[in-house]
Amino acid sequence: MRLRTTTSRHRYPGLVVGAVAVLALSACTGSAEDAAADEESSSDAAPAAAEGGNDEEGDQVTIGFSAPAADHGWMAAITNNVRDLAEQYPDIDLQVAEGTNDVNLQISQVETFINDGVDAIVLLPFDGAAMTPVALKAMEAGITVVNVDREFDDPNAARVTVLGDNYGMGVSAGQYVCEQAGGNEDAVVAEIAGIDSLPLTQDRSQGFEDALSECGLDVDARQAAEFTVESGEEVAAALLQSEEKIDFLWNHDDDQGVGVLAAIENAGRDEFVMVGGAGSANAMREIQDDSGVLKATVIYPSTQGADGVKLARLILQQKAMTDLVEVEVPRLVQLYAPVVTGDNVDQYIDSAFES
Missing domain, CATH: 3.40.50.2300 (Response regulator)
Structure with missing residues (x-):
């Protein structure tokens, strides 16, 4: 069975999440007996939570990746980091298109991914505006699209956008x-x-x-x-x-x-x-x-493509970012520029x- 996610057609401005872990703290009050019971319950639940973590192998997902030609070190690192990341997850079937600076060829690559019925497409466009229509086509076909680095003209063309700052x-x-x-x-x-x-x-x-x-x-x-x-x-x-x-x-x-x-x-x-x-x-x-x-x-960061693949995997497997209280992967992730x-x-x- 192919994995699909529901795509919202509404815009969500202002949802910017830095690539810095957000630590949520919770507190409770009650009797000593309640506290002891809570502690025992938490202790019992901890191993199960660890076993069910996001890195645990899940349903097999097929992810297509396309980026411009690796004509300089940063762009080469983008694709290399994607490949290295995918090797860490046996549940990811990664399909990498040949890097190209030809917009028409990159459009053709995405259309091939659509025809092949991949579960998600992670796309670093050579030209974000030019790639927007085919990304919308993929989303309309029920394929999760993750936009990396160079933004589409229409935010509805991607479920998630991963950006440097x-x-x-x-x-x-x-x-x-x-x-x-x-x-x-x-x-x-x-x-x-x-x-x-x-x-x-x-x-x-x-x-x-x-x-x-x-x-x-x-x-x-x-x-x-x-x-x-x-x-x-x-x-x-x-x-x-x-x-x-x-x-x-x-x-x-x-x-x-x-x-x-x-x-x-x-x-x-x-x-x-x-x-x-x-x-x-x-x-x-x-x-x-x-x-x-x-x-x-x-x-x-040259990790943006790999971050995109990892987020696509979470969405397809109906997981969330565990350091956030939010139960869905955010629409926009923007990385820091130290x-x-x-x-x-x-x-x-x-x-x-x-x-």
């Missing part, structure tokens, strides 16, 4: 710059963004600008790259040539940051503090080494992706 990345980077500037409102701030046409890039830039405004700073020079090493090096070289003085540089993406750092080294510039984005392992090693301009990076510095890099480096 792009705006929060910009805020975190801007707040770090403000702290390091120490009240110097004359500090020169530069920014190397990702693909400007993507909403995620726009959100990162807006968060950065908003945070800087709180300490009297703004972005004095800005260039957009394409999330690749080559574009990062080319854009950074042009920026460094045009700007004689920089105090702080925020680069949105650590994959393109490999090229940015190469351009900085070639230019012989070391007068500024650089902040990275996404949280790659090589960026964190640079931070640990503390011998160059890169002093911090802002996490953008700043990694030399002080806390050891906490994050083991789960970082390789550029």
Whole structure:
């Protein structure tokens, strides 16, 4: 029997749940006898609760996964983490489509999943708007859709949306710059963004600008790259040539940051503090080494696809997130964007992706 879930056609704005555990505490009052009875009852029930946990093997579920081509380290880590997660659960039959940056091909992949009758589709769209109609088609066919990273135009196109915090990345980077500037409102701030046409890039830039405004700073020079090493090096070289003085540089993406750092080294510039984005392992090693301009990076989790698969499994098996009191998986899960510095890099480096 195929597993299906009921799909609501109503919108639920504002349901944002951080990927930080929520601990619910309950209290009760009563007589000593009642308390003893409760304690005995809880003790008896504890093993059964442990045995019936979310990780216990359940009904077999077939989950299709599609994402863009792994043309940089973060995207490669997305799919690798999905595969690694599925291997931990014998009740997951994972079907992975070949990564593609061709929207029409990705639409075809989802249509194949629909025709094959999968139970759920976890989809990181190359273009969220373009993939919305086929995601709606899947939902209308009774297939649970989990939208990852790049949002659909219509929230009804997914049962769950798993997002990084792009705006929060910009805020975190801007707040770090403000702290390091120490009240110097004359500090020169530069920014190397990702693909400007993507909403995620726009959100990162807006968060950065908003945070800087709180300490009297703004972005004095800005260039957009394409999330690749080559574009990062080319854009950074042009920026460094045009700007004689920089105090702080925020680069949105650590994959393109490999090229940015190469351009900085070639230019012989070391007068500024650089902040990275996404949280790659090589960026964190640079931070640990503390011998160059890169002093911090802002996490953008590469676990989002794996989180999507795990949530799809819970929905299909009619389970919930056990650290929440709510008995259903939330509609929106947004992950946190912490700043990694030399002080806390050891906490994050083991789960970082390789550029």
